[in-house]
Amino acid sequence: MNCKSQGQRAIRAFEDFVSTPLETLLQRRDADFSQSTALNLFYDVAATVPAYQAFLAEQGINPQAIQSFEDFQQLPAIAKENYIMRYPLADLCRDGKLSSCDMIAASSGSTGKPTFWPRFFTDELQIATRFEQIFHDSFYADTRRTLAVICFTLGTWVGGMFTTNCCRYLASKGYPLTVITPGNNKAEILRVVQELGAAFEQVVLLGYPPFLKDVIDTGIASGVDWPQYQIKLVTAGEVFSEEWRSLVAERVGSQNPCYDFASLYGTADAGVLGNETPLSICIRRFFATHPDAAKALFGESRLPTLVQYDPMSRFFEVQDGALLFSGNNGIPLVRYNIMDTGGIISYDAMLEFLAEWGFDAISQLNQEITGDIRGIHPLPFVYVFGRSNFTVSYFGANIYPENVTVGLEQPGITAWVTGKFVLQVQEDIDKNRFLSVVVELSPGIEPNEAKQQAIASSILSQLLRLNSEFANYVPPEYQTPQVSLAPMGDAEYFPIGVKHRYTRREENTEITSDNVAFP
Template identity: 80%
Template sequence: MNCKSQKQRAIRAFEDFLSTPLETLLQQHLDTPNESAALSLFHDVAANVPAYKAFLAEREINPAAIQTLEEFQKLPAIAKENYILRYPLADLCRHGQLQACDMIAASSGSTGKPTFWPRFFTDELQIATRFEQIFHDSFYADTRRTLAVICFTLGTWVGGMFTTNCCRYLASKGYPITVITPGNNKEEILRVVQELGSAFEQVVLLGYPPFLKDVIDTGIARGVEWQQNQIKLVMAGEVFSEEWRSLVGERIGSQNPCYDFASLYGTADAGVLGNETPLSICIRRFLADNPDAARDLFGESRLPTLLQYDPVSRYFEVQDRALLFSGDNGIPLIRYDILDTGGLISYDAMIQFLAQWGFDTVAVLQDERLKQSSIKLTKSYTQHSPRGIHPLPFVYVFGRSNFTVSYFGANIYPENVTVGLEQPVIQEWVTGKFVLQVKEDADKNRFLSVVVELASGVEGNEDKQQTIAFSILSQLVRLNSEFANYVPSEYQMPQVALAPTGDPEYFPIGVKHRYTRK
């Protein structure tokens, strides 16, 4: 792509973004058949991306023969192993031109070796609409002076820079949003809020849930009066409970969690795939209080993250409980298996399901907004119709299916822990089996738990526990760059418990061992 066409593409996309109202963007899926967007992207990628062309050729698939959604859904799924890691980075981009992308983010794999994800300015504009949805529908940021504090890790990691850019695009669109980027520097975040917060009508903290809670708790201990700043939270990278949301909401003085929080389903691979809305949060809180309804809806007794998505921007499918998506990016992805388990529910099906359980989401949201109108000064809070109700489909996500756990937004892999147990002396004490979990203490703070199986005849003691914990920590920091950069140092030390060989709870004999628990 030459400089002129690159420039024209950027100008055209930015003009469209700035001039198109959010409501128009969120309604386009009603006029666009989902399959037409997916098929159109497929034919474009099959013709213009060298790696995907080769991927199809190796499997003797003729792109011209794929003309219906049914044929599209029979295409082999792509994943990191069979696609991203098999071809040169440039070949994964259109026309084999890496230089047509103007930004590269990194995500680290099980060995700590990063995967690179290039993107162009126009890719960010697509994702900026997800942020606009949150800032407009949840936070009413079109009418309130807003300080957006980026608390995601800065650097090559996708969260910080991507979020910063998207928030700045909203400011360009006319939202009274001012952005500041302390990253995951807790002292700097607290200084920013205390010194600048009073100049704005609300302060939005954007970061990983456990880190934001730590910031809030540290602030309370130092006398920060969060409720004076009308705090809102935008989060990504973790599944959390509604009890967690309520606890944190209480500590920041939140009057309405449906409108004061929003979680993103975000990835380095493709930006933001979906986001919480006031509607989805209201539904999830109902389901948290009604576990039978949740089990009926999701088929499991655990509560997934529940979001809405735009099927024109990201086309989702479910195959054997795995979520696949197709979407345009610097590296366009067709039926990409991100290794998350979950499912899809149409808007109409969700509303009908809730009606069967006697729950009227719209009425509940209406009541909440009217309640808030008595304590907010902004006129828009007294509107009769609550914002944040769009007939977009729902996606629910249980999390990674490849045995990782997510901790402060870092993917932690069993392979990293294994290396810690394979060090001299330690390897004589243990069998090599362990169970990796992220747990919460009584105050809802997260910690990394590792239960390790002792070798036959070996007795556990505190010295062994500490030696193993330090060894695991040193290998996590060495091997997993996300862990080293995302997790605050005071939360990095794993809590190690030692269990005897064949412990029935963690290491039952004769059963295939699982190294992680959700």
């Protein structure tokens, strides 16, 4: 692609983005239209991407033989191991030209070895629509002067720069939105909010959930009056509980968490795949208080991330419990296995299921907000558990970190802990197995036996409430976890500056997921 055509591509895409209303971008499409879009992406990638051409040849697949969506579904899935890491970076791009992209991000994943992900300006515009959904539908930022404070790490890591660019594109579209980038410098974030926040009608903090909570708690300790800034939060990078959302909402003075929060489901591989909406949050909060309904729909004793997605932008499939997606990007991906477990639910099927349980999410939202209600789009849902090995097995029961998280977010416990922990199954000297939870204490909190017992009791209570396997498989005398308390930044369990791992296996290998959202 020459300079002139690349420039024309950028101009056309930017004109379309700026001139097209969000509602038009999110118009309902039928399944056939979405499937044909995925099929056309395959034809384009097979014709222009050298690595995919080689991959198909190795599999003995003639692209011309793929004539229907049923044929498409038989294509072998690609992943980092069998595709991204096997071919030169340029060959993964269209026409084998890395120069067709204008930016490269890096992700370390759970192995620590960086993977590079090139993209072009037009790829970011596509993702900017996900941010527009949040800023328009949740935050009403088209009518409110808004300060967006980027709290993701800046540099080669995808979250900070990608988020910054997408927010600036919204300003170009006419949103009264101003962006500032303190990154993950906590002192600078607090300075920015206090010195600039009063000049705006609302302040949006965008970052990693535990870090944003740390910023908020540090601000409270130093006298920051969060409610005066009408704080909104955009999060990515980690699953959190609805108890966490409620706790943080209380601390910033939020009266309506469905409209004051939004979490992104994204990856370095392909940007944002889906996003929370007021509707999806309302639904998830129902499931949080009805674990039996959640188990009936999702099939597991833990609450997944629940977002809506645009099948014209990122087309999802489920294969053997794994999520596959297809989408255009600097490295276009066809039936890409992101190594997350989960599923997809159509808009109509979700509302029908909820009706069977006596819940009307749209009516609930109407009760929670006065005036112009937004965030109701007939888009499908994708739910994400993350990687299936992000668990420990105890007496045949799968124990999920999400279950433990809720136990640490109960009243009376939250003031002692940061929210980080390490879950593992260990053996005592007599080879009896026990459930171990090492918990990180907040700064200035001293450990004692009373705290250990209170935390253990809280975790046990939530395990019994949320996890039916645990309640039925684990003998009562083995159910109470053994809690150890460690200081913040403990070198063995909570080293500073590295990605936290919530579980450890018996063989002492640590497991993490880098695909819940932006790393």
